[in-house]
Amino acid sequence: MDHARAMDIEISNIMAEAINEADGTYNILVGNDMVSTKTIIIATGVPYKATLPREDFFLGKGLGYCATCDGPIYRAKDVLIIGHGEEAEHEANFMAEICSKVYYLPMYKEIGDLDQRIEIVNAQPRVIMGEDFVEGLELNNGQNIKVEGLFVLGAETSPERLVPGLEIADRHIRVNRNQETNLPGVYAAGDCTGPPYQIAKSVGEGQVAGLNASKYSSSGPTQRAPKGKSTY
Ligand SMILES: Cc1cc2nc3c(=O)[nH]c(=O)nc-3n(C[C@H](O)[C@H](O)[C@H](O)COP(=O)(O)OP(=O)(O)OC[C@H]3O[C@@H](n4cnc5c(N)ncnc54)[C@H](O)[C@@H]3O)c2cc1C
Incomplete structure (x- = not known):
């Protein structure tokens, strides 16, 4: 460097x-x-592999990997962002500007600079809810969060x-x-x-x-x- x-x-x-x-x-x-x-x-490192059950199925059906690309589709809707690294916060803040509610589930320890409107979720993702489209996320603490959009950000691309x-x-x-x-x-x-x-x-x-x-x-x-x- x-x-x-x-x-x-x-x-x-x-x-x-x-x-x-x-x-x-x-x-x-x-x-x-x-x-x-x-x-x-x-030179993006080891390619990302879907980790949640049926993650591949929901891609484009409420699940995305780029909030700034697909964000406008979720204008005035509720979304949940699974952030794998600090760089995901930038996209979460962007979504806070346009969505009705943004939940942020960090998969890392130190949260940096998140918009005050964002609700932080301290749990692990378990199952994507929904039949044909994303309807929410089930967490390992038994909580279910209902959202129309789910983003997995900051993981290896x-x-x-x-x-x-x-x-x-x-x-x-x-x-x-x-x-x-x-x-x-x-x-x-x-x-x-x-x-x-x-x-x-x-x-x-x-x-x-x-x-x-x-x-x-x-x-x-x-x-x-x-x-x-x-x-x-
Ligand atoms: C715990 C651990 C121990 C290891 N020990 C050894 C060892 O002892 N000896 C050895 O030879 N190897 C070891 N390795 C493997 C070694 O670290 C990797 O082979 C090497 O780092 C790969 O280099 P890379 O540049 O291809 O990818 P990485 O080092 O993974 O770098 C990829 C970078 O790209 C960034 N990136 C990804 N997507 C995007 C995007 N869309 N936009 C911008 N940036 C992006 C990532 O954030 C990351 O910084 C180890 C790996 C791990 C995880």
Whole structure:
């Protein structure tokens, strides 16, 4: 980090929530900002795996992983946010502005800066209530909280959710020896590309990805592989 800072590289500690491509440029939603870039290296760690029963089923049916993306759907409604880290608080505060009621269930110890309107829930999630759509969350203390929206935030990101169209094999991002993914200009390194989950492997892949991304970035747009036909 010292080295990166010494090179004047801008570092942002905000969660990347969604990445979309338009005309060869990737637009990354970072908090309330949009960052546009030609090249990305994904190094998001071990991919998130659903932990609650029927979590996969409820995705898009009241359950989401990005509050700032789906938030407006829940305007004036009650939502519950399961926060896996402090970065989830930023999204919870955003929801407090637009929702009728926000419950926040932290999966970590030290809560930072939460909007006063948010009700903190000190229990563990057990079961998502509802048949076809989310109707609430059952907790391990026997309490049931009725909500229309449920968000799981700040856990490790599932790469295919972050970048639509990214090729996945056994939950991990598929890469070749150049650390290229199937999407031109998108590279991946570290635990997100698969085991062994070890520092030496992650750093090595990161170095290869860095060199190749840098080469790609400095090549003119004419040398860019056609959409869907990277050298992968
Ligand atoms: C308890 C423990 C002990 C370990 N011991 C060893 C050991 O002794 N030796 C060894 O070699 N390895 C060890 N490992 C494994 C090692 O830590 C990992 O292999 C290595 O950290 C992986 O590096 P990474 O950069 O791929 O991912 P990570 O270090 O997991 O970093 C990923 C980062 O991406 C961030 N992130 C995720 N999604 C987003 C997003 N959407 N936007 C912005 N940021 C995001 C995460 O918050 C995280 O900071 C251990 C791991 C654990 C958990």
